[in-house]
Amino acid sequence: MTAPTVTSRGRPAVGPSMTPTIALGDIAAITKRNLLRILRTPQLLVFSSIQPVMFVLLFRYVFGGAIPIPGISYVDYLIPGIFVQTTLFGGAAAAVGLAQDLKGGIIDRFRSLPMARSAVLAGRTFADLGRNVVVTALMVTVGVAVGFRFHGGFASGVAALLLVLAFGYAFSWMFATIGLLVKDPETAQIAGFIPMFPLVFASSAFVPVQSMPGWLQAFANVQPVSVTVNAVRALTQGGPVHHWLWQSLAWTIGILVVFIPLAVRQYRRT
Amino acid sequence: MAMETMIEVEGVSKAFGSVKALVDVDLQAEAGRVLGLLGPNGAGKTTLVRILTTLLSPDQGRARVAGLDAVRDAAALRSVIGLAGQYAAVDEMLTGRENLELVGRLYHLDRTERRTRAEQVLERFLLTEAADRLVRTYSGGMRRRLDLGASLVGQPPVLILDEPTSGLDPRSRMELWQFIEDLVADGTTVLLTTQYLEEADRLAHRIVVIDLGRVIAEGTSDELKDQMGGDVLELRVTDLAQLQKAAAILAGLGQGQPQSDPDQRRVTVPAKGGAATLVAAARGLDDAGIGLDDLGLRRPSLDDVFLSLTGQRPSVAPAQAVDADGSRRSRRSA
Secondary structure, three states: OOOOOOOOOOOOOOOOOOOHHHHHHHHHHHHHHHHHHHHOOHHHHHHHHHHHHHHHHHHHHHHHHHOOOOOOOHHHHHHHHHHHHHHHHHHOHHHHHHHHHHHHOHHHHHHOOOOOOOHHHHHHHHHHHHHHHHHHHHHHHHHHHOOOOOOOOHHHHHHHHHHHHHHHHHHHHHHHHHHHHHOOHHHHHHHHHHHHHHHHHOOOOOOOHHHOOHHHHHHHOOOHHHHHHHHHHHHHHOOOOHHHHHHHHHHHHHHHHHHHHHHHHHHHHO | OOOOEEEEEEEEEEEEOOEEEEEEEEEEEEOOOEEEEEOOOOOOHHHHHHHHOOOOOOOEEEEEEOOEEOOOOHHHHHOOEEEEEOOOOOOOOOEHHHHHHHHHHHOOOOHHHHHHHHHHHHHHOOOOOOOOOEHHHOOHHHHHHHHHHHOOOOOOOEEEEEOOOOOOOHHHHHHHHHHHHHHHHOOOEEEEEEOEHHHHHHHOOEEEEEEOOEEEEEEOHHHHHHHOOOEEEEEEEOOHHHHHHHHHHHHOOOOOOOEEEHHHOEEEEEEOOOHHHHHHHHHHHHHOOOOEEEEEEEOOOHHHHHHHHHOOOOEOOHHHHHHHHOOOOOOOOO
8 A cells, every 4th residue: 555655854845836827726626616516416506596487487477467668578678687686696605605615614624725815715706607607598598488589689698698697706706705704504595685685676677666766766776786787688678788887897896896805804814 | 862843832822802712822743743632622722723724823922833834934834734623624515536636736736646646545544435426425434534634635744633533433533543643653743632531642642731721731641640649549439429428538638639420429539648548538438437339549540630630521532432352552652
């Protein structure tokens, strides 16, 4: 039996100091680990996909008839909102996943290894982005099946989906921060939903903002979910795009700028 | 022979709010030796482990491993240590092999090297057959073996094992002990925390006893026993109701506070006086009309040392149950 040789004397060769290439390798390793975890819990992927599908059916066939939208069919109005909602809910997995890793102790192992400090968080959010790509593709299929169409053309349609994914990615950093703060998977699950509800429901995702009371409109008109849904709607259905697009991109970048340092700081502290 | 110091802790203190987890702790571990850090739950063992593995910074003092400072040289220090134990973990949703290769990748070994090392570790820890199964399906013992294995992938000269066998059944515990002894035979320096005396007694060359964040004793197992300064008087009462009364009588005869164990109907007290104390005890107990099942003098166990130092009964290792076979038991002193 050949055992790993272990030296007791002298200082062992310390590996090369951290370079961007090494850091990228570490991020890739952790991303792969998280993607394997996602693939190996298919039940989670299935159930987290059923929920948005039910939202589609509920709003398309139950509430939809009672929500008149001038100049556009409700299904075309609804599905951009569903895209954004789905990627946001998907991002909440980062909160649960990191809390699980903290509780299970594997973060301690990672932090005691000579790896890039950024890899655990970057690998987490990249894996969730990968999952969101799959879930978004599914929602496009479901949307088209219930009557949604990309009226804005192919390039605009692709741009709309990329915007949705970027927006969801930014939010996964917020959820990562929440997961590291609460440190408990069940709490993380619930805590993750708290910011989500006002953002998703007090928005233009399902109903026109004009139908809300004035004080709520003031919030609903400017908050990130509304402007992103409006941008996606404009890209897929036509209409003025730039106004909403730059606001949505500004929110996306703003969220990244605020939450990446917060998440990293919290990771270093835990 | 002059020994090289591999782990050096000097005046380390750490507080969490008003809770003092560590107070001015000093300790050294020599190269190729096992230092046992023994203490009850909440003594501060894990805090010290977290400082030595760069997961936590000390409020005061210095901790160094292989000459590298745990704060200043944290990044370099991480490449000379392996951490395993109750809080470090493996990924349940990966296979044993994937776990080891992931760790190898994070030590920045190239593909061939990490495959070879993963294979070696699997072989060494008898996990070859289970290598491609998800860790979720492993038994507790297999998981700990993989955990210990994962800490070896980077071939670190220093291993830090935080209660590596807590919660394991006796057989798995014995297996793990054997693996740790083999590693030490290969020259690895080990810092081992445990609340099991049995474990410290068997594995550690030197033992540091820690309680409430302070080092309260240090030495080899034998030195610690000698610190008791003589024998221990031990009795078992027939009637549990007379336990307190018997303890009160011994209090006046022995050196130090008698320890009562109602489960065993047993009272022990350090007795430097030897036979004279025994005779006095027999007389006193007889006068008081206390019925005895047993009365005698014996050499102190690490158990007695721990009890007299911390005032509490240590955790009993389930391994004591298999001690009957006696064959695996080897006491070593430096």
